[in-house]
Amino acid sequence: MKYVCEATDVAEGKIKGFDVDGERVLIINGDNGFRASTGVCPHQEVLLEEGLFDGCVLTCHSHLWQWDVETGDAQGLAEGPLEMYQTKVEDGKVYITIPK
Amino acid sequence: MKITIDAKNKTWSFPGTAQESCLQSGLAAGINMPYECATGTCGSCQARLVEGEVEDCWPEAPAREKLGENVRLLCQCNPKTDCTFETNNIVYDYDNFTVTPKRTTGKITHFELLTADVAEIKVSVDKVIHYHSGQFVTLECKEVPGARAYSMTNFDAAAEELSFVIKRKPGGGWSNWLFEYGAGVVGKKLRVHGAFGKAVFTPDIGKNLLIIAGGSGIAGMMAILSRAAETGYFKQYRGDVFFGVRRPEDGFFLKTFQELAARNEGKLSITVAFSDAEATEYVRKRYPELQFETGFIHEVAAEKMDGRYKNVRAYLAGPPPAVEAAQRILIIQGKLAPADIRLDKFN
Numbered sequence: 001m002k003y004v005c006e007a008t009d010v011a012e013g014k015i016k017g018f019d020v021d022g023e024r025v026l027i028i029n030g031d032n033g034f035r036a037s038t039g040v041c042p043h044q045e046v047l048l049e050e051g052l053f054d055g056c057v058l059t060c061h062s063h064l065w066q067w068d069v070e071t072g073d074a075q076g077l078a079e080g081p082l083e084m085y086q087t088k089v090e091d092g093k094v095y096i097t098i099p100k
Numbered sequence: 101m102k103i104t105i106d107a108k109n110k111t112w113s114f115p116g117t118a119q120e121s122c123l124q125s126g127l128a129a130g131i132n133m134p135y136e137c138a139t140g141t142c143g144s145c146q147a148r149l150v151e152g153e154v155e156d157c158w159p160e161a162p163a164r165e166k167l168g169e170n171v172r173l174l175c176q177c178n179p180k181t182d183c184t185f186e187t188n189n190i191v192y193d194y195d196n197f198t199v200t201p202k203r204t205t206g207k208i209t210h211f212e213l214l215t216a217d218v219a220e221i222k223v224s225v226d227k228v229i230h231y232h233s234g235q236f237v238t239l240e241c242k243e244v245p246g247a248r249a250y251s252m253t254n255f256d257a258a259a260e261e262l263s264f265v266i267k268r269k270p271g272g273g274w275s276n277w278l279f280e281y282g283a284g285v286v287g288k289k290l291r292v293h294g295a296f297g298k299a300v301f302t303p304d305i306g307k308n309l310l311i312i313a314g315g316s317g318i319a320g321m322m323a324i325l326s327r328a329a330e331t332g333y334f335k336q337y338r339g340d341v342f343f344g345v346r347r348p349e350d351g352f353f354l355k356t357f358q359e360l361a362a363r364n365e366g367k368l369s370i371t372v373a374f375s376d377a378e379a380t381e382y383v384r385k386r387y388p389e390l391q392f393e394t395g396f397i398h399e400v401a402a403e404k405m406d407g408r409y410k411n412v413r414a415y416l417a418g419p420p421p422a423v424e425a426a427q428r429i430l431i432i433q434g435k436l437a438p439a440d441i442r443l444d445k446f447n
Contacts, residue, residue, distance in 0.1 A: 052427075
């Protein structure tokens with residue numbers, strides 16, 4: 001797994017983008033803990049860190065595509081799922097696995 | 101012959117013939133008449149005949165049995181004279197046309213300064229443009245390269261004259277061209293292309309309206325309000341309008357808002373928010389039907405809409421930061437589904 005950030009870097013209920021091996025990823029501190037996804041909207045390559053987050057549902061600000069951050073499943077207008085990454089928090093540090 | 105339907109929200113009139121049922125004539129005229137089976141069995145199209153004579157085409161129709169005195173099935177009666185019916189239904193009209201963008205030409209017929217940096221222009225078009233309320237067209241003139249998108253402020257299903265509001269923008273080629281000529285632009289020829297835009301309103305959406313608009317973004321919203329008010333939409337659904345400008349002297353369309361709010365008896369609430377100043381006594385007294393607040397438009401809307409997002413369709417327009425902030429509030433605070441947030445992006 002790759003180290004991304006300190007857990008304290010992303011406040012509860014917030015999202016933040018990071019670069020990991022040249023790829024933008026989104027770290028999500030949601031209602032059920034830390035999750036991670038691709039940092040780029042699958043629709044039109046907009047950065048998801050500029051989106052909206054209510055603790056459960058992530059919304060891309062550009063065309064309002066939405067996903068459940070527990071599963072990456074599309075909601076509402078979204079026409080496809082969000083690629084989610086395996087996430088682990090250990091000793092206050094957030095790690096993810098980006099599939100090759 | 102003239103057929104009149106006195107519905108709960110509005111009185112509609114349309115032509116009828118002895119060969120066609122009142123229901124068929126109404127539907128053909130673009131009125132969304134209440135009906136289901138159209139064949140005399142369900143009773144959905146019942147209405148009380150209050151004036152005139154009709155031919156009862158099927159007196160034994162199954163749905164006739166339970167009807168009261170003078171109550172007829174609109175699908176089973178053809179007019180013999182002008183006639184008037186009363187119905188307890190809310191009845192809207194259809195936007196019974198297809199919008200596909202067309203090119204035409206036109207000329208500016210009117211220029212009026214609404215504030216120091218906002219003007220209204222009217223453009224008569226050589227071919228009718230069909231559009232839904234909330235849509236825009238692009239305008240081009242030979243003096244300035246490129247086309248500019250402007251939303252129509254008026255709604256007319258088959259418009260021969262389009263109205264726009266233009267805000268003067270620093271460095272804006274089109275707006276500066278207009279403002280430098282001033283009333284001298286009247287008579288100038290334009291190329292017109294449209295209509296475009298997805299943030300449209302038609303009465304069949306069946307939802308409370310929420311409009312949040314800053315500055316000249318109010319343009320398309322005026323057409324939406326006009327469409328809704330003309331069809332009696334606010335007899336059934338609530339309307340909340342939030343219009344933001346910097347200072348009282350930047351306000352425009354306030355007289356129109358005042359008239360709309362007065363006509364709609366509390367179902368249409370219109371709030372004007374000034375971001376940089378308090379409302380003056382003058383505007384409060386002159387527009388008593390309007391509410392005035394100080395603050396950014398999205399913050400004012402968030403406070404007043406808290407807990408009132410049930411069955412709401414929102415329309416947003418204006419400066420991108422205000423639109424994005426409003427969008428955030430609607431999704432996070434209002435939990436509105438994205439399909440119920442309509443905006444066209446111009447940035």
